[in-house]
Amino acid sequence: MADNGACAHIKGVKDVKKAKRRECEECVKIGSTWVHLRTCQTDGGTRCCDSSPNKHASKHAAATKHPVIASAEPGERWLYCYPDDEMAEY
Ligand SMILES: [Zn+2]
Ligand SMILES: [Zn+2]
Ligand SMILES: [Zn+2]
DSSP states (O other): OOOTTSOHHHHTOOSOOOOSSSSOHHHHHHTOOOSOEEEETTTOOEEEOTTSSSOHHHHHHHHHOOOEEEEOSTTOOEEEETTTTEEEEO
16 A cells, blocks of 8 residues: 555555455345445455445444455545544555
8 A cells, every 4th residue: 555644454455355246245135225335355245335224334344343445336446444444545
């Protein structure tokens, strides 16, 4: 990461994991819908953002302590760290 303001979690992401499928894997199971998608940088799972009714990305981060997500939206190139509330473009 070139961004010097980023936390150690974000700096530790060397290869940004991209969404394997453009869908929230949790919403698909329960037949729900989402607004935006985020990809966990620890396990590569893609889940929905805080604007979505189920907020699966945040819930996953809280439950697993996986700190960093990447936006899975086309054209967006940023990472976000939950524990540090840090965002960095890549
Ligand atoms: Zn961090
Ligand atoms: Zn979801
Ligand atoms: Zn994860």
